[in-house]
Amino acid sequence: MRDARSTRWDEHRVAVRAQLVEAAIRAIERCGVGVSMDDIAAEAEVSKPKLYRYFGDKAGLNGAVAAKLGALMWESAQVTIFAEQEHASVDDMVRSSIQSYVALVGQHPVVVRFLMANHLFEYSGSGSGGVAEQLRSVMEVIAGRFTESLQRIHADTSIIPMAVASILGSGLSATQWWTDGGREQGVDDKFFAAHLLETTWGIIDGAGATIGVAFSRGLPFSHPGFASRR
Known part of the structure; x- marks a missing residue:
């Protein structure tokens, strides 16, 4: 059985992903079609490695926005x-x-x-x-x-x-x-x-x-x- 800590961690990941997607949308609206991972990381106030950790690559993040x-x-x-x-x-x-x-x-x-x-x-x-x-x-x-x-x-x-x-x-x-x-x-x-x-x-x-x-x-x-x- 999964313990409460695992459940809380899953909920935390979902919440963080949602926040990063919202930041990506803001960055897209500000920078347009040419938005970069640097632009999104700056908007989210996180490092690029954190974006990759949660989405794998830019295609994964784009898919989450879609x-x-x-x-x-x-x-x-x-x-x-x-x-x-x-x-x-x-x-x-x-x-x-x-x-x-x-x-x-x-x-x-x-x-x-x-x-x-x-x-x-x-x-x-x-x-x-x-x-x-x-x-x-x-x-x-x-x-x-x-x-x-x-x-x-x-x-x-x-x-x-x-x-x-x-x-x-x-x-x-x-x-x-x-x-x-x-x-x-x-x-x-x-x-x-x-x-x-x-x-x-x-x-x-x-x-x-x-x-x-x-x-x-x-x-x-x-x-x-x-x-x-x-």
């Missing part, structure tokens, strides 16, 4: 999508999830650029693509509800994974453009969220048309008329 941002996205989804009322419209649910995503990206645009530059904000479909895997997990919750709606009318559900990949791909490309310079060009959070909402519905409606189904976005998933044959 995991932190992914966790923030998952937490955001829990208070939007997963808190959705049964009678809320699908459009409201999709809009609230996109707004939460855009707000988080808007709070940490430099970190998002950094993770994208290090291929840690991409979607691979393999479960190891980076932050986007958390987005995929959130989207799978919504995709499951679409699948149930299609099954009720005995429609082809094989289109769902393709639609999910299309939404993620276009959304991540748009996010990269937005964080790289779109915000400075005057595209604010509200406009960007509205764009993502309409392009998302464009993909959903296009997928539905492919299998001869129309979606009524103003209805809740539970409504029998949400998905209907064209």
Whole structure:
């Protein structure tokens, strides 16, 4: 059995790692994509060997930063999508999830650029693509509800994974453009969220048309008329 000292040490390591990740995020936001381990150590007020002791190498620390941002996205989804009322419209649910995503990206645009530059904000479909895997997990919750709606009318559900990949791909490309310079060009959070909402519905409606189904976005998933044959 593990003694209390081992448990306390584990808790201490977790707490120190979390503090170092927060310092890394601050350093990234201050120094940009070219941030170094020296910059991060200075921000954390620790030696570089301590960073290596806790993360192994820079790639390990970068992965921890990606995991932190992914966790923030998952937490955001829990208070939007997963808190959705049964009678809320699908459009409201999709809009609230996109707004939460855009707000988080808007709070940490430099970190998002950094993770994208290090291929840690991409979607691979393999479960190891980076932050986007958390987005995929959130989207799978919504995709499951679409699948149930299609099954009720005995429609082809094989289109769902393709639609999910299309939404993620276009959304991540748009996010990269937005964080790289779109915000400075005057595209604010509200406009960007509205764009993502309409392009998302464009993909959903296009997928539905492919299998001869129309979606009524103003209805809740539970409504029998949400998905209907064209």
